[in-house]
Amino acid sequence: MTNEHFDVLIIGAGLSGIGTAVHISQECPGKRLAILERRQRVGGTWDLFSYPGIRSDSDMFSFGYDFRPWNDLNTLADGQSIRSYISETASEYGVDKLIRFGIETEQAQWCSEQQQWIVSARDLDTGLARHFSCDFLISCTGYYDHKTGYLPDFPGVEQFQGQCIHPQHWPADLGYRDKRVVVIGSGATAVTVVPAMADQAAHVTMLQRSPSYVMTVPARDKLTEVLRKIMPERWANDLARKRNILIQRWLFKAAKRWPARMRSYLLRQVAKQLDDQANMKHFTPSYMPWDQRLCAVPDGDLFKAINSGKASVVTDRIDRFTEHGIRLASGKELEADIVITATGLKLQLLGGTQLLIDGKPFDLQQQMTYKGVLLQNVPNMAWIFGYTNAPWTLKADIAARYVCRLINHQQATGMQVVTPRDHQGCAIADMSVMGALESGYVQRANAILPRQGRSLPWRLLNAYEQDRVMLLDEVLEDDNLEFLPRNSESGNKTAGSNSRAA
Numbered sequence: 494m495t496n497e498h499f500d501v502l503i504i505g506a507g508l509s510g511i512g513t514a515v516h517i518s519q520e521c522p523g524k525r526l527a528i529l530e531r532r533q534r535v536g537g538t539w540d541l542f543s544y545p546g547i548r549s550d551s552d553m554f555s556f557g558y559d560f561r562p563w564n565d566l567n568t569l570a571d572g573q574s575i576r577s578y579i580s581e582t583a584s585e586y587g588v589d590k591l592i593r594f595g596i597e598t599e600q601a602q603w604c605s606e607q608q609q610w611i612v613s614a615r616d617l618d619t620g621l622a623r624h625f626s627c628d629f630l631i632s633c634t635g636y637y638d639h640k641t642g643y644l645p646d647f648p649g650v651e652q653f654q655g656q657c658i659h660p661q662h663w664p665a666d667l668g669y670r671d672k673r674v675v676v677i678g679s680g681a682t683a684v685t686v687v688p689a690m691a692d693q694a695a696h697v698t699m700l701q702r703s704p705s706y707v708m709t710v711p712a713r714d715k716l717t718e719v720l721r722k723i724m725p726e727r728w729a730n731d732l733a734r735k736r737n738i739l740i741q742r743w744l745f746k747a748a749k750r751w752p753a754r755m756r757s758y759l760l761r762q763v764a765k766q767l768d769d770q771a772n773m774k775h776f777t778p779s780y781m782p783w784d785q786r787l788c789a790v791p792d793g794d795l796f797k798a799i800n801s802g803k804a805s806v807v808t809d810r811i812d813r814f815t816e817h818g819i820r821l822a823s824g825k826e827l828e829a830d831i832v833i834t835a836t837g838l839k840l841q842l843l844g845g846t847q848l849l850i851d852g853k854p855f856d857l858q859q860q861m862t863y864k865g866v867l868l869q870n871v872p873n874m875a876w877i878f879g880y881t882n883a884p885w886t887l888k889a890d891i892a893a894r895y896v897c898r899l900i901n902h903q904q905a906t907g908m909q910v911v912t913p914r915d916h917q918g919c920a921i922a923d924m925s926v927m928g929a930l931e932s933g934y935v936q937r938a939n940a941i942l943p944r945q946g947r948s949l950p951w952r953l954l955n956a957y958e959q960d961r962v963m964l965l966d967e968v969l970e971d972d973n974l975e976f977l978p979r980n981s982e983s984g985n986k987t988a989g990s991n992s993r994a995a
Contacts, residue, residue, distance in 0.1 A: 499525045501900070502612060502627035504601075504844060506530035506592050507537015508886060509877045510633035511579050512558050513893040514588040519560075520897035528592045529614060529625070531639070531844070535583050535592065536576035541639055544660040544833075546689025547572035550681045550789050551884035552710065554717075554733040555741065558582060559890045562730045566714045569791045596623060601630060602849040603872055608909050608980060610873065628909070629900060631875045633889075634844030636927075636942075643837040649813035655830045660686065661838075667831075671695045675819060675827050677811070678835030679705045681788050686833060688794040691803040698827055699806045700819065704778045705788050706759050709766060712791035741883050742957060745783055752781040759787075766796040775806035783882060842941060843876075861920055861944045861951040863913035863973060864963060866892045868943065869951075872912040875899075881927060882955050891957075895964035902969045909979035916972065919946035926953055 501517055503510050506528050514528055534540050539547075549556055553570045557563030561582050565574065583589040600613040612625040642661035650657060658664065660682050670693045676683050679701035691697045720729035748755040763776045778785075790796070798804035810822040818828040848855045850871070860869040865888070868876055875896045879885030903911060925942035946952045950973060954960055970976070 496611070496624035496626050497527070498609075498626045499527045500627065501526045501629045501631065502610065502625055503528045503631045503633055504598050504612075504846065505537060505633035505635070506532075506535045506583070506594075507633065507635065508539070508575075508579055509635070509879065509889040509893075510537065511535060511583045511588060512886065512889055513631055513633055513877055513896070514591060515558070515560060515582065515586045516890075516893040516897050517900070518586060518588055518591075520894065521900050524900070526588075526591055527625070528588070529596045529598055529612070530592055530594050531597045531617065533594050534576075535580050535589070537579075537639075538635060539572050539576040539579065542572055542661065542663070543665070544663040544682070544686055544689075546685040548685060548791075549575060550786075552714075552737045552741075554714070554730065555737045556884040556886050557734075558886060561585070562727070562734060564726065564730055566718050568710055568712055568714055569789060598844065598846045600847045600849065601843070603851065603874075605851050605872075606980075608872075608977075629873045629875070629896075631877060631896060632843050632846075633877045634846075636840055636842070636878065637838040638841035638845065640845075641839055642834075643839040644834055645836055647811060647814055647834075649815065651814075652816050653814045653818075653832065654816045655818075655832065657832045657834065659834050659836070669694050669831055672830040673818075673828055674698070674831045674833065675700050675829040676833040676835055677701075677819075678833075678837070679703065679788075680835065680837065681786070682835040683833075684788045684790055684795050686835060687804050688790070688798040691798040691801075694803075697798070697804045698829075699804065700811070700821075700827065701775070701806065701808050702810055704774075704776050704808060705785065706778055706782055707763060707776055707788045707790055707795060708759060709762065709793040709796070710789050710791060712794075738883075738887065738957060745882055748782040755782045763796070766793045766800075768800045772799060772806060775808050786881065840941060842943075857943050858941050859944070861915060861946045862926055862953070864895065864950045865926070865953050865960070866895055866964070867911075867913045869913050869915055872910050878926070880955060880957070883957060887957050888960060891961055891964045898965070898969060903976070906976070907978055908976040910975075910977040912975045912977075913973055914975050915946070915951065919948060919951045920944045921947055 501524050503514055510528055517524060517526055532540055548569045548571050552568050553563040595617045596614045597617055598612055598614045602611045604611055610627050610630040614623040616623055642659045644659060669690055672694050674690055674694045674697045676686050676697060677700050683699055684707055687697050687699045714733060717729050717733040759782060760777060764773055767773060812820045812822050815826060818826055820826045842857055862868060865878060866875050868874055877889050877892050879889040880887055899911060921944060924945040925939045926945055927942055
């Protein structure tokens with residue numbers, strides 16, 4: 494079978510994939526590297542989503558790469574700016590030339606005899622099968638299904654005479670000027686879409702089953718703007734990154750240590766921004782802060798839209814769709830021309846790629862993650878999975894650097910294969926790697942996510958300062974990592990293949 498062989502193969506050219514590729518190209522010189530990407534452009538999530546107002550929900554100084562700081566002053570950047578940042582990074586470091594676009598991976602199989610991964614894929618333009626092999630495989634596909642979002646089974650939705658749209662599949666030509674819009678949801682997408690559509694729509698109603706915590710952040714980093722005038726821009730940007738990381742970590746720790754006080758603080762901040770205090774019932778969650786993710790809004794744009802009368806919030810349950818809108822459990826009917834179902838994500842591992850070990854399907858749900866990067870009982874494979882309680886890229890960066898350390902260690906010691914093994918039986922059957930969050934999309938996907946362990950290195954810390962030490966400073970070899978040298982069968986692994994660098 495003709496295939497292309499690489500030392501390292503990355504699946505996904507989004508934020509994590511490009512960052513990981515840069516780290517490997519810089520820290521593992523000489524390694525043959527390629528990136529497989531299903532879409533036709535870099536960006537991943539930020540190329541997929543195009544709904545009004547699409548933006549980050551983390552500040553950009555800490556969301557940006559550690560090796561290429563974000564240099565704009567917008568705190569929460571729009572989706573196009575983030576996609577451009579990823580694309581420019583790929584171009585600046587030359588990894589854009591390593592990407593194979595329009596390639597959808599279907600299966601990845603580890604062959605113990607050859608000590609390599611065999612990746613089966615399909616060229617989406619031609620429909621032809623493609624085959625790749627590699628020594629080390631890295632999944633940078635995120636954790637949700639790019640093809641379909643989560644959509645509950647709404648009774649009577651087929652009767653609705655208007656348009657019903659999921660934000661993940663936003664029509665480029667959707668016109669909503671002077672239309673009545675209902676946005677179902679209360680998460681990051683909903684609080685973004687509502688104010689973004691409010692100026693043109695006749696009215697936008699955010700329909701939520703239960704409230705979320707919503708926190709206002711400045712739209713522009715004015716302190717960094719001042720500091721840039723009195724010191725080199727790079728210094729000011731570095732200070733902004735360190736400051737924002739510290740603030741985020743403090744807020745999270747405070748929420749866990751003093752949940753009642755943090756809850757009171759967050760609710761007071763919302764109350765200050767609402768003209769009508771009766772609306773506080775729509776922003777008073779039943780759970781404590783950081784049991785689910787907090788929603789961030791720039792300069793309180795959501796509250797301004799509500800105060801202006803252009804938007805409103807309704808907290809109720811859906812009874813059924815009608816011809817002209819949505820009938821609620823309370824008996825009230827919301828009339829709508831357009832319904833936006835911001836109902837969440839559908840989670841998926843490895844971008845839907847089937848995983849096999851020596852010809853047998855391998856169930857990741859039964860495995861744990863080692864230091865949140867490697868996968869139990871899976872040889873020579875990393876899973877770049879960012880933070881859910883902090884900017885994603887903080888973890889993705891240090892995870893990629895850890896993988897570089899590991900690859901270089903294997904080369905220096907003559908070890909061909911590394912596999913995490915649990916010798917103590919550490920798995921906790923009912924806790925997944927995202928078990929700390931109570932969000933609906935996490936609970937729905939609990940059955941497909943890898944497990945957590947009782948203790949390190951099988952338990953996620955979700956703590957940047959501790960993870961940095963564990964991934965970047967600790968000795969690589971321990972009792973949980975099994976290293977194997979190259980065997981005689983793997984020495985001739987490229988025979989009969991079209992082996993070349995990207």
